[in-house]
Amino acid sequence: MIDIADLTVSFGGRAVVHGVTFLVGAGESFALVGESGSGKSTILKAIAGQAPDWTGAIRIAGQPLGKRRDRAFVRRVQMVFQDPYGSLHPRRTVDDTLTEPLAVHGIGGRDARVVAMLDAVGLSRRFRFRLPHQLSGGQRQRVAIARALMLEPEVLLLDEPTSALDVSVQAEILNLLADLRGERGLTYLLVTHDLPIVSFLCDRLGVLRQGRLEEVTDVAALRAGRLHSAYGRELVARSGLD
Ligand SMILES: Nc1ncnc2c1ncn2[C@@H]1O[C@H](COP(=O)(O)OP(=O)(O)OP(=O)(O)O)[C@@H](O)[C@H]1O
Numbered sequence: 001m002i003d004i005a006d007l008t009v010s011f012g013g014r015a016v017v018h019g020v021t022f023l024v025g026a027g028e029s030f031a032l033v034g035e036s037g038s039g040k041s042t043i044l045k046a047i048a049g050q051a052p053d054w055t056g057a058i059r060i061a062g063q064p065l066g067k068r069r070d071r072a073f074v075r076r077v078q079m080v081f082q083d084p085y086g087s088l089h090p091r092r093t094v095d096d097t098l099t100e101p102l103a104v105h106g107i108g109g110r111d112a113r114v115v116a117m118l119d120a121v122g123l124s125r126r127f128r129f130r131l132p133h134q135l136s137g138g139q140r141q142r143v144a145i146a147r148a149l150m151l152e153p154e155v156l157l158l159d160e161p162t163s164a165l166d167v168s169v170q171a172e173i174l175n176l177l178a179d180l181r182g183e184r185g186l187t188y189l190l191v192t193h194d195l196p197i198v199s200f201l202c203d204r205l206g207v208l209r210q211g212r213l214e215e216v217t218d219v220a221a222l223r224a225g226r227l228h229s230a231y232g233r234e235l236v237a238r239s240g241l242d
Contacts (some may be wrong), residue, residue, distance in 0.1 A: 007056035034208035078148035084140035103231035
């Protein structure tokens with residue numbers, strides 16, 4: 001579903017991701033891990049069209065991406081950001097936020113779709129006409145996930161989707177993401193520095209260090225502390241997973 005080949009991404013002429021190659025299968029959940037500044041979010045941005053200076057190849061379901069992201073891409077690939085406070089418009093109700101992508105893409109049956117999506121993300125219908133400031137952090141992230149799913153995409157790009165939330169709420173959102181993937185056959189590409197999240201939500205992971213992919217392995221190896229690279233083992237040791 002996602003095929004990244006020899007991807008190099010630059011900002012202002014300086015490369016921050018260097019020749020990264022990996023594949024994510026349909027229905028798979030793949031994590032990019034690494035410390036702050038290792039280039040995890042930059043890879044998501046390149047896929048989403050928010051980091052235009054890249055070389056290499058990015059293919060989604062076999063289709064090579066150019067510099068611009070068209071409507072077909074938006075229907076297939078959606079992103080969920082770290083900060084549900086910043087990513088929702090403060091003056092738009094939940095209903096406005098969920099209806100907008102349907103209106104932009106000329107999709108009908110909006111009422112029924114919004115109500116069904118509120119149910120799918122575990123939000124009571126009484127939140128439908130509320131504004132973001134009337135919601136908790138976890139409820140806001142449910143709205144952001146609902147918005148991402150309104151166009152029934154196949155792929156979610158998840159950038160630290162729980163790191164801005166209280167610890168007690170993080171587990172709820174992780175469970176929701178796991179359930180939604182199972183129910184909808186979604187493919188996840190998740191960026192995180194939190195290895196327990198990878199162990200819970202992902203099948204495989206790539207370890208990034210200074211913009212280079214050190215290794216790709218599966219979560220069984222992560223759980224067993226059997227990463228191949230010295231840097232990967234160091235990350236595991238620091239996370240307390242070993
Ligand atoms: N818009 C930008 N302009 C210039 N440099 C950038 C930009 N975005 C990211 N960078 C740089 O690219 C490098 C990789 O950043 P990136 O955000 O991808 O790392 P990350 O692994 O996702 O870290 P974090 O967990 O802190 O988000 C860093 O050196 C960062 O300063």
